[in-house]
Amino acid sequence: MESVEHEDTKANAPSVIDRYYTRWYRTDMKGKPCEDHCILQHSNRICVITLAETHPILQNGRTIKCINYQISNGCSRLKNKVSGKSKRGGQFLTDFAPLCRITCTDETEYTIYSCIRGRLLEVNENILETPNLLLEKPSTEGYIAVILPKFEESKSITENLLNRDEFENIVSKRSSAQSQPS
Amino acid sequence: MLPLKEKDKPIIQKLLSAGCCARCVLRFCCVSVQAAYRKPPEETLEELQIFINDTKNDKCQDSVALDSTDEYKLKDAAESETSEDPPNKRAKLETSITDAQSEEGAAAVVKLKDGDSRVCVVCLGILQELCGTTQAVKITEAVKAGNYEFDTLVLSVSLPAQLCVREHSCWLHVKKEVREKGLVLNKDDVIQVKEAFKWIMQGMVAKELGGIAVVTKVSPFEVSVEFTHSETDADCHFLAATCPDCFKPTKNKQSVFTRMAVVKALEKIPDGKFLKHYPCPPKQPTSSCSPQEVQCLHVSVFVAGRYNKFCRSLPQTPWVIDGERRMESSVEELIAAPILSAFRADGFNFSSSGREDVDVRTLGNGRPFAMELLNPHKSRFSKEQIKQLQETINQSSDKIKVRDLQIVTREAMSRMKEGEEEKTKSYTALVWTQKPIQREDISFIDDIKDLTLDQKTPLRVLHRRALAVRQRAIHSMSTRFLDSHHFYLRLKTQAGTYIKEFVHGDFGRTNPNLCQLLKTDTDILELDVESVDVDWPPPVPE
Numbered sequence: 001m002e003s004v005e006h007e008d009t010k011a012n013a014p015s016v017i018d019r020y021y022t023r024w025y026r027t028d029m030k031g032k033p034c035e036d037h038c039i040l041q042h043s044n045r046i047c048v049i050t051l052a053e054t055h056p057i058l059q060n061g062r063t064i065k066c067i068n069y070q071i072s073n074g075c076s077r078l079k080n081k082v083s084g085k086s087k088r089g090g091q092f093l094t095d096f097a098p099l100c101r102i103t104c105t106d107e108t109e110y111t112i113y114s115c116i117r118g119r120l121l122e123v124n125e126n127i128l129e130t131p132n133l134l135l136e137k138p139s140t141e142g143y144i145a146v147i148l149p150k151f152e153e154s155k156s157i158t159e160n161l162l163n164r165d166e167f168e169n170i171v172s173k174r175s176s177a178q179s180q181p182s
Numbered sequence: 183m184l185p186l187k188e189k190d191k192p193i194i195q196k197l198l199s200a201g202c203c204a205r206c207v208l209r210f211c212c213v214s215v216q217a218a219y220r221k222p223p224e225e226t227l228e229e230l231q232i233f234i235n236d237t238k239n240d241k242c243q244d245s246v247a248l249d250s251t252d253e254y255k256l257k258d259a260a261e262s263e264t265s266e267d268p269p270n271k272r273a274k275l276e277t278s279i280t281d282a283q284s285e286e287g288a289a290a291v292v293k294l295k296d297g298d299s300r301v302c303v304v305c306l307g308i309l310q311e312l313c314g315t316t317q318a319v320k321i322t323e324a325v326k327a328g329n330y331e332f333d334t335l336v337l338s339v340s341l342p343a344q345l346c347v348r349e350h351s352c353w354l355h356v357k358k359e360v361r362e363k364g365l366v367l368n369k370d371d372v373i374q375v376k377e378a379f380k381w382i383m384q385g386m387v388a389k390e391l392g393g394i395a396v397v398t399k400v401s402p403f404e405v406s407v408e409f410t411h412s413e414t415d416a417d418c419h420f421l422a423a424t425c426p427d428c429f430k431p432t433k434n435k436q437s438v439f440t441r442m443a444v445v446k447a448l449e450k451i452p453d454g455k456f457l458k459h460y461p462c463p464p465k466q467p468t469s470s471c472s473p474q475e476v477q478c479l480h481v482s483v484f485v486a487g488r489y490n491k492f493c494r495s496l497p498q499t500p501w502v503i504d505g506e507r508r509m510e511s512s513v514e515e516l517i518a519a520p521i522l523s524a525f526r527a528d529g530f531n532f533s534s535s536g537r538e539d540v541d542v543r544t545l546g547n548g549r550p551f552a553m554e555l556l557n558p559h560k561s562r563f564s565k566e567q568i569k570q571l572q573e574t575i576n577q578s579s580d581k582i583k584v585r586d587l588q589i590v591t592r593e594a595m596s597r598m599k600e601g602e603e604e605k606t607k608s609y610t611a612l613v614w615t616q617k618p619i620q621r622e623d624i625s626f627i628d629d630i631k632d633l634t635l636d637q638k639t640p641l642r643v644l645h646r647r648a649l650a651v652r653q654r655a656i657h658s659m660s661t662r663f664l665d666s667h668h669f670y671l672r673l674k675t676q677a678g679t680y681i682k683e684f685v686h687g688d689f690g691r692t693n694p695n696l697c698q699l700l701k702t703d704t705d706i707l708e709l710d711v712e713s714v715d716v717d718w719p720p721p722v723p724e
Contacts, residue, residue, distance in 0.1 A: 016686050016705055020642060044645040048689065082649050121649055122638075126690050133690070141690035146641065 064131035118149035200463030203302035307470025318386035324476035488548035526559035
């Protein structure tokens with residue numbers, strides 16, 4: 001193999017997410033303050049729904065009591081089954097379709113939403129066994145769900161989403177709003 | 183002399199009056215002597231006329247003296263005219279019959295004189311002027327223009343489906359005659375129009391080609407002649423109503439009345455029903471069939487070998503999105519270009535024993551591949567010529583290299599594909615670790631044997647693959663420490679293992695993965711295929 005520049009950290013080199021995914025955001029889902037979601041869109045149009053680093057679940061050292069994919073009497077995201085190349089059978093989601101409900105040990109409850117239109121391919125069952133993954137690695141192993149948008153909509157779904165810069169803008173406005181005297 | 187028999191006479195007579203050409207009459211008499219069809223049709227017609235009139239004259243002469251030898255002839259004559267009459271009436275009817283017959287004979291002769299200038303009601307001209315020298319020259323010219331390399335050729339002909347309907351109609355027309363003799367004329371015994379056409383044309387085409395090509399039944403080089411006849415296309419339509427289950431609606435705008443469907447419907451339809459919907463004998467057409475362009479096709483030739491890929495920005499197949507090429511060239515294009523031009527082929531199908539990503543190199547012996555060359559105009563190559571072709575490919579680019587290039591059979595393609603599923607592969611990956619490491623931290627990896635992974639379909643291919651969990655084995659690994667955040671990882675794995683996902687974990691969807699084993703975030707910076715352990719194609723000595 002060719003020789004490689006040896007660096008102590010790979011801080012400047014892009015990670016898997018940086019190389020293949022685009023980060024999109026939806027802030028204050030359903031009007032709830034700071035309940036921000038991060039949508040990782042792969043170049044092949046598949047989207048991974050994750051918590052943004054600003055989400056309340058990830059603040060103040062909270063721990064998770066339980067994660068429930070049963071979002072209503074008749075619907076459990078765990079029962080989602082897709083088959084074949086065209087992913088037949090996957091539950092079709094709209095922007096505000098709930099994916100799961102997370103209850104923390106301090107009794108706060110949060111609903112995580114789809115954020116985009118598309119077919120649900122899978123939900124992360126690893127976090128049911130190991131909820132800590134969600135706290136430690138919210139952008140990778142702690143992902144919530146994988147959604148496949150319709151081919152025709154793969155570009156248009158991002159119209160309602162914020163890119164990284166816009167997101168950071170909103171976040172910084174929040175902190176300055178907090179620091180302003182009332 | 184035509185090999186005709188007494189029993190053929192009523193058939194001949196009835197078909198000639200119906201408007202069949204001389205050669206079609208021969209077919210219905212089951213004449214299988216090829217030479218008979220090669221004679222000029224006017225001659226054949228004359229012979230037929232003589233044959234049927236001959237006996238009639240005999241009958242006239244012998245009508246009075248009823249001896250045993252003539253009885254059979256007379257019986258024939260009588261029965262052909264008065265099929266319902268019982269034998270004891272024969273004597274009474276004799277004189278009137280023979281008179282009627284001689285009139286009939288005369289009338290038949292008159293009809294026949296005009297008959298052959300008209301288009302045959304069964305073959306629609308195929309066995310008339312459409313199988314003459316003009317047609318042979320047309321075929322020969324198309325073959326020569328194609329500039330193919332060939333020793334033999336096979337002639338194939340495609341006829342409009344309505345010929346089957348007309349054939350069926352004529353067969354019913356004479357069936358009655360035949361049955362009264364207590365004889366059977368199986369539809370299968372009748373010589374097919376296609377066969378007769380080939381008997382006539384094969385020799386003529388061979389002659390026009392200067393005796394170079396021998397026209398046989400099976401050959402790698404096929405010359406196809408197609409005829410259409412729009413005037414009578416509607417002849418088949420009634421079958422759709424009578425036998426609807428034979429005709430499946432087609433998605434394309436092609437006609438639903440294919441030859442196969444029409445033949446099937448004709449096998450099913452009862453005689454009575456057929457006669458209700460279709461004239462017997464068939465109606466006289468005003469034009470002959472129209473010949474279409476002659477098509478030449480050489481059977482595919484297969485070329486196999488092994489390729490190396492030295493470039494980290496070369497896709498295996500052309501990368502085109504929305505009509506725009508995203509990356510320059512591809513493995514298959516670089517290999518195919520010189521081969522396509524050497525074989526003068528129209529196109530190719532490239533396949534290989536597995537694939538590698540754009541950014542992955544293929545080192546070592548290389549990956550087996552095979553190419554199907556479509557319609558090669560040149561197909562004979564010596565071992566030296568193939569070696570030369572391999573050199574040309576290798577000189578053309580430094581991004582790829584080809585070895586063991588050889589011509590193989592179609593069956594060999596399956597040997598290559600078995601490699602994709604069953605054989606092992608080995609790789610070298612350059613791994614980055616988030617936490618700093620020392621040599622001792624990674625040495626345990628060398629001892630891991632037959633590690634079973636559960637790999638969910640990687641997200642990067644999930645858009646075009648089914649979601650599933652695949653169990654794959656990493657048979658062995660070895661490490662080579664580079665620095666506190668990098669090391670080389672060699673792996674020998676089962677076919678179908680996703681290496682990149684084993685290294686970075688793919689959102690935890692591959693378990694176990696290297697991050698878990700090393701208890702740190704890891705990523706893959708570079709990947710090389712070191713070997714594809716398939717022992718096909720056989721090595722070609724240098």
